[in-house]
Each structure stands twice: as structure tokens, then as C-alpha cells.
Amino acid sequence: MANVVSVTFDIASFTSVMVLIVLGLGVIASMMGIFNFAHGEFVLLGAYTVYLSASAGLGLWFGIVAAPVVVGVLGLIMERLIIRRFYASPIIAMLGTYAIGLVIRETVRGLLGGHYESIPEPIGGAFSIGGVNFSIWRTIIIIATVAVLSGSWWMLAHTPIGLRIRGALENPMLARACGISTSRLYGLTFAFGSALAGLAGALIVPLYQLSADIGIRFLVQGFLSVMLGGVGTFSGPVLGAGGVGVMASGLPWLVPPVLADPLVFLIALVIVKIRPQGFIGAART
């Protein structure tokens, strides 16, 4: 019983990491119809911000708060300068963002000098309930994910800006006709998605060592999650991330870990092949 609880906790904490990363990816994919290949590198930048803040003596918490802001601003600049040229053609966007990601990743790799840096958990240790130990930091990640999810939902459902975003998603042309600047909204959305990636990076870096490849391991899984959930909605990618997260962290308990990853990909691809419109899209159309 205790074993089952701790496995479930592991799955839940990994799934929240996935959801946090995929939320930004999915928001951008749904709004602008582009898949941001540099998303993994935004996660890396978030993690790197925490590392910089820690080594500059500003402390971990400052880094964790600063990460979404820094990465969000960077995302905004990138959207204004580069990404906005790509909205018309998803494949070109893919190549362009891949190039941006490559530049960021390899620059950080050069700055880190190829080393792995460990970042300590800001609140270490564990608490136990009924003889089962729960890592405090993983619990915080789960709580933060739930908070971010409900915050985003509240923003979309109950604020004027959320209304505009939903409008621009449903029908960009009509939204423009109503005087909503979709171009500004796209900039904001991209910055928001980047900020989420930065936050995710800052939160997960104590769990994984900081290396240039910290983001890339989530990227392919992230894309599959978005496609699994369906592009064009906000809840779809989150559901997809949940599914992929549970599979990716649960399967290694059932099959040899070497086979687990490819199996997750295969299952996800087969589902997408059968339902190209995703979970939610299927219900809507």
C-alpha cells in the first residue's frame, strides 16, 4: 500500500512538471498555430537564471521569482523580432524556432563549460504521512502547477484580456474586426508561454542537474502531449500532458526503462494517428 502511494506520488510530481512545461507550449500552439521548438531552451533559461542568481549570491528564491520574468521578457523580444514573421507557415516556424533553440542551448552549454551543476532544493527534506515519505520540494511543484493552472483558467475565463484571447483563438479575423489587436495579443501570449517555461525550468532544476540538455528531454514528449490533446484549445494540451506524463513515469515500473520511452512515443503517435483532432477537438467538431 505504502509502495503504491509513493509510486503514485512520483507519477503525480512528474506529471505536474510535464503539465507545467506543456501549458506554455500548448497555449502558443493553439493561439498562433506554431510549435515552438525553442520551448525546451526557455525551460533551460529558467533553470539557468536560478543558477546565476544562486552563484551571484542572490539566493535561490530570488532566482525562482526572477526566472519567469526574465524568460518572459526574452520571449517577448524574440516574438517581436523573429517569431512573428513565421506565423504564416508552421514548418518554417518549426525550423526558425529550432534554430533559436540551438543557439540558446549551445551558448548556455559553452557558458557552463560542459559541466553539470547541482542546484540544491530551496526547501529540502521530506515529510511523512502514515509511514510514507513525501519530498517537500516535489509537493511544492505539484501545488505550484495546480496554482498556475487555476490562475491561467481564471485569467482566461474571468478577465477582459482572457476574453480577448479566447476571441482571437476562436476567430482571429473577427477579433481584428472588433478592434482587438491580435498582433499584440500574440506577443503577450508568447511572452506568457515563455514565462511559464521559465517558471517550469526554475522549479525542476533542483530535481535534475543543470545541464544544457535539461529542456530537450521534455520537448518531444511535450509536442506529443500537445498533439494528443489537440491544438486549438487550452485544456487539450493539459490533458495530453497528463496522459503522456502518467505514461512516461508509470511505464518504467511495468517494462524495462530502455523500452519505456519509445513505447510512450509509439502509443502517443498511434493515438494521434487515429484521432488527429485530439481529445477535445473530437468533442467539439
Next chain:
Amino acid sequence: MLRATKLQGGGRRAFRALPAVELLVFAALVAAPFLLSERLDLITLITNMMILSIFAISFDMCWGFSGIMSFGQALFFGVSGYAIALVGRDLGFSAIWGVLPLAMATGLLLAALLAAFLLLGRKVPSVIFVAFGTLTGSYAAERLVSGWQYVGAGNGLSSIKLLQLGSFEFVEGFEFYTLAFLSLLAIYLVCRFIVRSQLGLVLAGIRQNEERLAFLGYRVQLFKAVIFSFAGMAAGLSGALYSYHQGFIGPANMGPSLSTTAVIYCLLGGAGTLIGPVIGTVAIEALSYGLSDIDAIRHFWPVILGLVLLVIVMFQPTGLLGLVVSNRERIGSYGARGRGRARV
């Protein structure tokens, strides 16, 4: 009859830059071993370039000519490389008449299977789905291989049995250069024939308006699958030559990073031109060779690659060849002379 019928006469014949570039490149490749007979390192470098050019052309057949974004072209390259390495290790077999067809068959079969899954079926797949499908295939294969002890796990397979012709063994140098050159020439000519045949005409139609072609009764996805499989075969040949030439094949040779390198080769040279990928490969590899001596830059080589790709997609989508070849010639360069005007 595959070849389109020639139209007689008809108007001014504009200067055609593409054949000139093609001739120039192949003439340079023929001349290189005679001019550089003292520099074995450069011969080896150019051999490598030609092998990778085959790989880049295979990607061009997918993206430049049939609009399939194959983000995992290295899968066929790597798996074929492993196949011949294993045949050499476990069966002690490396005769050229056996292993090269084996490598091509491996690439062809694998690509056909992937194409059947990704492209065929009741629902028309989106470009994005195909791109992610190929990317995921290549990523999954890399992960799988780097954890599999039988194929050397993360270390890959080294000291691969040399390629043999009778009792002759191919080592780095002129003989391998000749082999790579002939392979490149053969693949190039076949590709050139395909894109200028009636099949190429269908592909041109698919590029322009996939829906219309479908309404005209063409099974668009089937055509794409055929080209994708053919490209897999070419990539397989390239992978086998590569691992014989390097004497090594590793998980990185089938991963997304090599796959995207093929994209960069092709886009830098100019997609949809066949000779463009060769030029792109030569440019990138020459740059990499030239910069590898400078320590400070070598570490940031991938950054340079990324910047090159970014600049191309933002400012020069037609690649280097776009500077010398007009759009009209680049797009309309199939079929017999004079036919270019028929398409608008």
C-alpha cells in the same frame, strides 16, 4: 513513356544557370583528386562531403520535391549504418555487392514502414504530424540504441570491418573517393531523372496544390510514400558508406541532431534543386573543417549552425543557389526544355 514530350522551338531560350552549376560541381569533384593528390586529409574530407551529400539529397527529395518535412531522415542513415556494422561484426561479411544493397534495402523498408504509418490511411495527415512522427522516430531510435548493449549502447560500434571488393579492401583515400563519387553520381542521376519524369510532374503538382491533385484522381499520399521510401533508400546507402568510411557508427548518427543537420545542408544550398544540397553540404563541412583548428570557435560551432539556419529561413529561403538561379528556373526546372513556361 516517362519522359515528357519535347516541344519544338518556341521563343527565346533563356540562359539556364542550374545545369551550369551542376556541371561545375561534378567537374570539380572529378578534378579534386588530381589537384589534391598530395593532401590525403582533404581527399578524406571531400569523400565525407560526398557521402553526406547523398544524405542531404535524400532530404531534398522529401522536402524540396514532395513537401514531406522529414525531421528524422537520420533514422534511415543510422539504422543502415548499424545494419552493415553488425553484419560485418557477427557474420564477417562486407562484400560490396552484398552490403550496399542490404543497406539500401534496410533504408527502403524502414522508410516504407514509417511512410505507411505516417502518410497512408483514411485521414490525410497534417504536415506537422508527419514532421513530428519522423522526429519522434529518430529520437526514439537514438534512445533505444544508446541503451542496448548488443549494439554497443552509448559507445556505438567502432572498428567496422572494411568494405571489400573481391580481396580489395576500401580504406580512406582515392579508392573510397571514387566509390563515394560514383554513388553520389548514381543517386544524383536517378533523382534528376525522377524529378524530371512524369512522376516529377505529379510531385510538382502536389507541391503547388495538393487538394487539386487529389481531386484530379491522384492518390497524393501514395506518391509521397513512394518518394519517402526512395529517400530512405538513398539515406541508407549514405549511412552505410559513412560508417565504412569513418569506421564508426554511434547513436548520435541516427538522432535528431544529424537529421536537422541534413535540413541545414539542404536549405543552405537551396531546397528543391538537387545540386543545392550538395553545395550546402560542401559549404557547411568546409566551414566546419576550417574552423575546427580555432579552439574558441570550435566549442560554439553548433551556435554558428543555428545562426546559419536562422538567417536562411528569415532572409534567404531559396538558399545559396537562389542567388544565382532565378525563381522561374528553380521551380520550373522539370520536364523537357520549354515546358517551364507551361506552369504558372
